Amino acid sequence: MHVADGVLSLPVAITTTIGAVGIFVYALKGTKEEEIPKISLLAGGFFVASLINIPIGPTSIHPLLGGFIGLILGRRAPLAILVALLLQALLFQHGGITTFGANTLLMSIPALLVHYMFINRKSLTLFWKGMMSGSLAVLIGVGLLCLLLISTSSYYHDQAFSVIQLVWMAYLPLALIEGVLTGFAIKHLSLIRPQLVKHLMKEEK
Amino acid sequence: MLIKANKRSSVPDWATRWESRSKLIAAISYTFTAISLTHIVSIFIAYLLALTTLFLMNIPIKLLLQRYLIISPFLLLMTVPLFWSFQHQQSIFALILLLKAFTSMTVLTIILETQTLDQLMSGLLGFHIPPTLITILVLSYRYVFLLLDDVQRMLTAIKSRLFHGGIRFKSLKIYGQLMAALLVKAFERSEHMYEAMTARGFTGSLPITSTAIITKQDGLKTVISILIIAALIIIDKRVNL
Numbered sequence: 001m002h003v004a005d006g007v008l009s010l011p012v013a014i015t016t017t018i019g020a021v022g023i024f025v026y027a028l029k030g031t032k033e034e035e036i037p038k039i040s041l042l043a044g045g046f047f048v049a050s051l052i053n054i055p056i057g058p059t060s061i062h063p064l065l066g067g068f069i070g071l072i073l074g075r076r077a078p079l080a081i082l083v084a085l086l087l088q089a090l091l092f093q094h095g096g097i098t099t100f101g102a103n104t105l106l107m108s109i110p111a112l113l114v115h116y117m118f119i120n121r122k123s124l125t126l127f128w129k130g131m132m133s134g135s136l137a138v139l140i141g142v143g144l145l146c147l148l149l150i151s152t153s154s155y156y157h158d159q160a161f162s163v164i165q166l167v168w169m170a171y172l173p174l175a176l177i178e179g180v181l182t183g184f185a186i187k188h189l190s191l192i193r194p195q196l197v198k199h200l201m202k203e204e205k
Numbered sequence: 206m207l208i209k210a211n212k213r214s215s216v217p218d219w220a221t222r223w224e225s226r227s228k229l230i231a232a233i234s235y236t237f238t239a240i241s242l243t244h245i246v247s248i249f250i251a252y253l254l255a256l257t258t259l260f261l262m263n264i265p266i267k268l269l270l271q272r273y274l275i276i277s278p279f280l281l282l283m284t285v286p287l288f289w290s291f292q293h294q295q296s297i298f299a300l301i302l303l304l305k306a307f308t309s310m311t312v313l314t315i316i317l318e319t320q321t322l323d324q325l326m327s328g329l330l331g332f333h334i335p336p337t338l339i340t341i342l343v344l345s346y347r348y349v350f351l352l353l354d355d356v357q358r359m360l361t362a363i364k365s366r367l368f369h370g371g372i373r374f375k376s377l378k379i380y381g382q383l384m385a386a387l388l389v390k391a392f393e394r395s396e397h398m399y400e401a402m403t404a405r406g407f408t409g410s411l412p413i414t415s416t417a418i419i420t421k422q423d424g425l426k427t428v429i430s431i432l433i434i435a436a437l438i439i440i441d442k443r444v445n446l
Contacts, residue, residue: 002276004309004310005239005308006308010240033407033409036399038392039341041348041395042391042395044345044352047349049387052356054372054380055369055371065384068384079338080341082338083338083341083345090325091349093272096309097309097312161290162286163283165286177372177377180378184382188386192386192389193385193388193389196392
């Protein structure tokens with residue numbers, strides 16, 4: 001999700017920038033020295049993985065990976081997201097300057113939420129944890145984007161065919177695809193590097 | 206995936222010598238001002254000023270148009286229903302949105318094309334941000350090119366096995382496995398890196414070379430930008446009266 005400059009009003013841009021600073025401070029607090037290389041490289045890994053284009057007919061989509069990042073990095077997810085978004089802006093000009101805070105929040109809040117929602121779910125297998133967190137992260141992100149759009153202007157939602165409706169229509173299929181993708185990725189990760197998903201498996205038999 | 210890390214040789218010296226931090230301050234202030242403008246006339250002036258600066262810096266228009274293409278899918282998503290309504294106010298709102306987005310992308314292009322990525326990173330590090338974030342940013346930036354090579358190799362390998370992609374269940378499984386494999390590679394590299402760094406006395410932050418000094422000329426360029434920003438705000442208030 002790369003909200004471009006101009007889409008959000010100045011008060012919303014400033015508020016989200018302050019919010020992003022808050023979530024960054026929360027993620028940074030208590031970071032241990034030995035975690036730094038892991039967060040750095042996984043941030044790079046997530047950034048590169050999100051560039052994999054999946055062709056669909058004449059167009060293509062790319063995964064957002066908010067749920068995946070949340071499940072793997074937990075509380076440190078906003079650090080990786082912030083760095084990955086900065087790299088995306090510098091290397092590929094995705095996103096914007098005034099919307100950088102908003103884009104960070106739109107990815108970080110769902111990542112943190114799915115982490116806390118699924119870390120102690122005993123009844124779910126890893127595939128389902130991945131699937132549900134992948135889909136939910138997209139849906140929560142879209143919900144937050146709609147809130148920001150509504151806060152910016154009534155023009156975004158007060159018509160029969162509105163921007164909000166179009167956003168949901170565009171992102172709902174992506175949420176499903178992202179879920180399946182995250183499910184398979186988490187399951188595969190548990191087979192080849194179980195220690196990366198150990199915190200998700202501890203309650204499983 | 207080709208990533209251009211060098212600035213253009215055709216860009217004049219006065220643009221490339223503008224110190225990174227002061228240039229960033231001017232650019233961020235200009236973009237925030239542009240999105241705060243409310244009248245289409247003042248926003249159009251802000252866009253023209255950014256465009257004029259781009260031309261003065263000899264940055265090719267083709268490159269700028271390519272950058273506009275990058276943001277156009279999201280802008281279409283945001284504006285199509287507004288134009289579709291065939292109402293004057295909604296259409297003006299959509300036009301303003303497009304002008305602001307293009308102004309911002311023009312400013313971003315100026316920032317990216319008048320310095321190398323290393324200079325830009327060094328400038329970002331010059332702002333007093335926590336050392337942990339600096340370390341994460343520097344390490345990610347250094348290793349991202351290796352990871353891009355990894356993913357290119359993986360994609361070439363699966364394509365050579367006649368994998369065509371798409372959103373079928375089987376294809377998504379392969380994409381998921383590819384992502385997991387990429388993360389494992391990144392994780393393994395991070396383990397080796399941590400061992401090497403601790404052996405060299407890593408204590409949580411990397412030693413960073415000091416950023417360039419802001420000269421009077423740099424300050425003057427930033428002050429001129431801020432005066433232009435102030436003029437834009439005044440114009441916006443006047444046309445709204």
